[in-house]
Amino acid sequence: MHRGKGMKFVGDSRVPAKGKFIPPKDYSEYPGKTEAFLPNFLLKEWMVGAVFLIGFLILTMSDPSPLEKEADPTSSGYIPLPDWYFLFLYQLLKYPYASGDYKIIGTVIIPGLAAIGLLLAPWLDRGLERRPIKRPIATSIMLLTVVLMVYLTWESSVTHNWEQSEQQGKIVKQVEIDKSSKGYQLYSQNCAGCHGQNLEGGVGPALVGKNLNPAIVSSMATKGGGNMPPGVFKGSKQELDVLAKFVSDVSKK
Amino acid sequence: MFQKLYDWIDERLDITPLWRDLADHEVPEHVNPAYHFSAFVYCFGGLTFFTIVIQILSGMFLTMYYVPDINNAWDSVYYLQNDVAYGQIVRGMHHWGASVTIVMVFLHALRVFFTGAYKKPRELNWIVGVLLFFVILGLGFTGYLLPWDMKALFATKVGLQIAASFPIIGDWIKLLLQGSDIVGAQTLARFFAIHVFFLPALLMGLMAAHFLMIRRQGISGPL
Numbered sequence: 001m002h003r004g005k006g007m008k009f010v011g012d013s014r015v016p017a018k019g020k021f022i023p024p025k026d027y028s029e030y031p032g033k034t035e036a037f038l039p040n041f042l043l044k045e046w047m048v049g050a051v052f053l054i055g056f057l058i059l060t061m062s063d064p065s066p067l068e069k070e071a072d073p074t075s076s077g078y079i080p081l082p083d084w085y086f087l088f089l090y091q092l093l094k095y096p097y098a099s100g101d102y103k104i105i106g107t108v109i110i111p112g113l114a115a116i117g118l119l120l121a122p123w124l125d126r127g128l129e130r131r132p133i134k135r136p137i138a139t140s141i142m143l144l145t146v147v148l149m150v151y152l153t154w155e156s157s158v159t160h161n162w163e164q165s166e167q168q169g170k171i172v173k174q175v176e177i178d179k180s181s182k183g184y185q186l187y188s189q190n191c192a193g194c195h196g197q198n199l200e201g202g203v204g205p206a207l208v209g210k211n212l213n214p215a216i217v218s219s220m221a222t223k224g225g226g227n228m229p230p231g232v233f234k235g236s237k238q239e240l241d242v243l244a245k246f247v248s249d250v251s252k253k
Numbered sequence: 254m255f256q257k258l259y260d261w262i263d264e265r266l267d268i269t270p271l272w273r274d275l276a277d278h279e280v281p282e283h284v285n286p287a288y289h290f291s292a293f294v295y296c297f298g299g300l301t302f303f304t305i306v307i308q309i310l311s312g313m314f315l316t317m318y319y320v321p322d323i324n325n326a327w328d329s330v331y332y333l334q335n336d337v338a339y340g341q342i343v344r345g346m347h348h349w350g351a352s353v354t355i356v357m358v359f360l361h362a363l364r365v366f367f368t369g370a371y372k373k374p375r376e377l378n379w380i381v382g383v384l385l386f387f388v389i390l391g392l393g394f395t396g397y398l399l400p401w402d403m404k405a406l407f408a409t410k411v412g413l414q415i416a417a418s419f420p421i422i423g424d425w426i427k428l429l430l431q432g433s434d435i436v437g438a439q440t441l442a443r444f445f446a447i448h449v450f451f452l453p454a455l456l457m458g459l460m461a462a463h464f465l466m467i468r469r470q471g472i473s474g475p476l
Binding site: 033035037040044049052053059060061065066067068070072073075080082084085086089093104118121125131132139142171 | 476
């Protein structure tokens with residue numbers, strides 16, 4: 001067998017001229033102009049790649065990647081959200097026919113059928129025709145799938161409570177709290193259940209860094225406001241003042 | 254001088270066929286955006302490869318700082334993000350690069366689908382491509398946990414519940430991924446290993462098969 005330089009090839013692949021494999025047509029048989037991959041085409045590709053890279057780097061610098069506060073497995077009420085490209089699957093599980101007793105439809109059957117259909121596409125669509133318009137079934141199924149995926153992703157993002165999850169995920173700096181003080185005792189009896197042992201937030205928002213004045217604190221604690229119900233604080237007027245001063249001081253740290 | 258060096262190596266290793274497959278081939282007109290702008294749809298595959306290279310390189314740099322352990326994982330990411338010079342850019346490239354890779358893979362798959370390029374004789378390459386898509390989604394899922402922040406933990410819990418809903422083998426899959434009864438230290442270690450060793454190895458093997466088949470079969474002809 002002839003080896004090395006001067007070896008005869010068929011078309012564009014490494015198939016010797018005498019081989020049995022029937023190769024695709026040589027590109028010189030296609031109408032129009034071909035171009036050498038190296039260096040002509042690669043150089044152009046390289047330039048497009050450089051432009052793409054610049055755009056990409058601008059994105060990374062203008063939008064730093066998000067980081068929420070450290071995972072706390074004991075936290076309850078956190079609304080989980082997957083990365084955006086799984087949102088359509090996640091949204092599927094919220095519909096009654098794909099959740100609860102029928103969960104398996106949303107988690108296994110629909111995604112499984114889609115995955116198998118995708119894998120077997122060459123055997124499901126066996127015609128010789130390649131133009132999308134000439135194979136309407138394959139084209140319309142794929143278009144429908146894409147539209148559904150976009151719709152589910154959209155639904156998922158508009159029904160998600162972005163504000164609350166941002167609040168829940170926010171990194172709160174640790175502040176020193178005098179836990180032996182009278183104010184903290186009152187706080188832990190009345191407020192810590194929702195606002196956290198260190199005022200870092202939980203079901204309710206974090207109080208650290210909010211710069212609250214005592215009047216607002218005592219008004220919220222008795223009359224409520226926003227999502228906070230009225231009458232949360234149970235104690236005397238003097239205790240309310242102590243609590244309000246304590247929370248206000250910590251919130252200014 | 255290069256010709257002499259080339260001849261010296263070629264005499265011993267017979268690299269001409271290799272070189273020919275790698276670089277010395279023609280690009281047909283119908284896939285060349287320089288001739289028909291609409292042919293840019295044929296660039297998505299190449300851009301996917303480019304973004305995967307970005308992911309591999311930025312990921313290699315991330316492991317210089319990242320600590321796969323529940324006590325330090327979040328702190329190491331926080332430190333990288335806020336205190337290390339250019340750390341924010343390296344992490345940003347990996348974070349946004351993941352999304353860009355998914356978008357490019359998706360567009361590439363749609364291009365191949367709508368041009369009917371998966372038909373005979375390219376069925377096998379289509380299968381390898383779909384497997385690559387699944388591997389890349391797996392990389393996205395396992396990478397999401399690694400910063401060990403709130404959304405990482407709770408999204409992973411949901412993901413593992415979904416895995417557990419598989420009939421018969423569900424609990425077994427969940428245990429295999431989770432490593433213990435709770436989502437904790439073992440889970441993070443496993444996801445790190447899967448994200449950094451198992452799936453990338455699979456990814457590179459499949460990509461090699463993908464490219465070998467393209468070189469062997471050539472790009473599908475014009476519509």
